[in-house]
Amino acid sequence: MKIQIRKFHYGDIPEEKAGGQTSYYKSTEQSWPLWEVFIRSKQGLDHKHAGSLHAADARMAIENARDVYTRRQEGISIWVVESKNIHASDPSESESLYEPAADKIYRHPSFYDLPEEVKHM
Amino acid sequence: MSKLIDYTLHLADTALIISHRNSEWCAHGPILEQDIAITNLSLDQLGQARNFYQYAATLINQDNSSTVSEDSLAYLRGEREFKNLLLTELSNGDWAQTVLRQFFFSVYQYLLYEKLQHSNDEQLSAIAAKALKEITYHIKWSGEWVIRLGDGTAESNHRIQKAIEFLWEYTGEFFIAADYELIDVAQLKEPWLKKVKEIFEEATLELPYPVYMHTGGKQSVHTENLGFILAEMQTLQRTYPGLEW
Numbered sequence: 001m002k003i004q005i006r007k008f009h010y011g012d013i014p015e016e017k018a019g020g021q022t023s024y025y026k027s028t029e030q031s032w033p034l035w036e037v038f039i040r041s042k043q044g045l046d047h048k049h050a051g052s053l054h055a056a057d058a059r060m061a062i063e064n065a066r067d068v069y070t071r072r073q074e075g076i077s078i079w080v081v082e083s084k085n086i087h088a089s090d091p092s093e094s095e096s097l098y099e100p101a102a103d104k105i106y107r108h109p110s111f112y113d114l115p116e117e118v119k120h121m
Numbered sequence: 122m123s124k125l126i127d128y129t130l131h132l133a134d135t136a137l138i139i140s141h142r143n144s145e146w147c148a149h150g151p152i153l154e155q156d157i158a159i160t161n162l163s164l165d166q167l168g169q170a171r172n173f174y175q176y177a178a179t180l181i182n183q184d185n186s187s188t189v190s191e192d193s194l195a196y197l198r199g200e201r202e203f204k205n206l207l208l209t210e211l212s213n214g215d216w217a218q219t220v221l222r223q224f225f226f227s228v229y230q231y232l233l234y235e236k237l238q239h240s241n242d243e244q245l246s247a248i249a250a251k252a253l254k255e256i257t258y259h260i261k262w263s264g265e266w267v268i269r270l271g272d273g274t275a276e277s278n279h280r281i282q283k284a285i286e287f288l289w290e291y292t293g294e295f296f297i298a299a300d301y302e303l304i305d306v307a308q309l310k311e312p313w314l315k316k317v318k319e320i321f322e323e324a325t326l327e328l329p330y331p332v333y334m335h336t337g338g339k340q341s342v343h344t345e346n347l348g349f350i351l352a353e354m355q356t357l358q359r360t361y362p363g364l365e366w
Contacts, residue, residue, distance in 0.1 A: 053154050054154060056269070059265065063262060063265070064154035067154065067158040068154055071157075
């Protein structure tokens with residue numbers, strides 16, 4: 001079988017860092033775009049990333065998500081978005097992006113005196 | 122009583138055989154997501170079949186104090202005892218043939234269960250009401266595939282046309298009542314045609330001209346397909362009677 005390199009368009013991540021994947025998919029799958037799936041559970045207020053899948057269009061993506069990711073009552077609402085529309089931060093920049101926040105404890109609201117009456121903060 | 126038993130078995134057999142046919146796609150689907158979709162659908166139908174078989178077993182045991190079970194009804198009856206619709210036993214063919222068969226059947230099943238849920242028989246009405254939610258999705262899923270293939274490429278259009286030609290002559294049986302049927306199926310024909318036409322129009326497909334319609338499934342006179350299905354489905358129970366997981 002012919003080995004083909006499959007290109008995932010993950011926004012800002014350079015391909016070599018995103019781990020350009022070696023795939024054995026046949027031509028049918030290759031023509032269908034990849035979608036990211038977000039599911040809201042019964043208790044949750046927010047949609048959480050559940051995974052990804054292939055589909056020809058948005059409607060099929062939602063149905064596929066229903067069949068793949070909500071078989072065990074995981075959710076009551078589904079969002080899908082084509083993976084190529086998701087832009088991600090570059091892992092190699094994580095030092096400059098995230099580490100500076102580490103020593104700035106004053107950003108946490110822990111230096112305020114709360115009045116007795118205020119509970120559940 | 123025996124009418125009710127026959128009718129319940131007809132509903133059970135129909136659900137079981139189409140479930141088995143769809144389950145044959147498991148691990149052979151055109152793409153992983155659709156493989157899961159059709160397997161889910163198949164399991165929905167297996168669940169419906171089990172409900173009907175359990176009810177039929179209760180009725181039969183009450184009637185003549187025998188001890189049949191849902192398993193013995195599914196695994197130990199012969200070809201000339203099964204009362205499933207002919208359409209459900211037809212071979213899967215390609216994906217177009219499978220989704221079209223599902224679409225034709227789901228639309229019919231929906232209309233039938235809609236009536237059945239108001240039946241005087243509490244059990245049948247409860248089973249139908251529960252299944253209707255599943256069937257609503259089956260129609261949506263298979264209907265969208267019919268549209269996608271009909272209004273897709275030249276190749277997909279050709280495939281679905283071929284499927285229509287092959288399957289159409291097995292749809293007439295839906296609406297010809299057997300003497301045990303509790304629902305007047307003849308009156309389902311018009312709404313069934315209407316729904317099929319609606320989806321076909323969106324799919325740029327045309328309804329075929331009237332053709333000869335096969336019958337017999339409801340009377341246990343089947344196509345050559347059913348024997349092969351039962352052979353595969355029943356071989357384990359018949360070789361090792363009473364075997365369990």
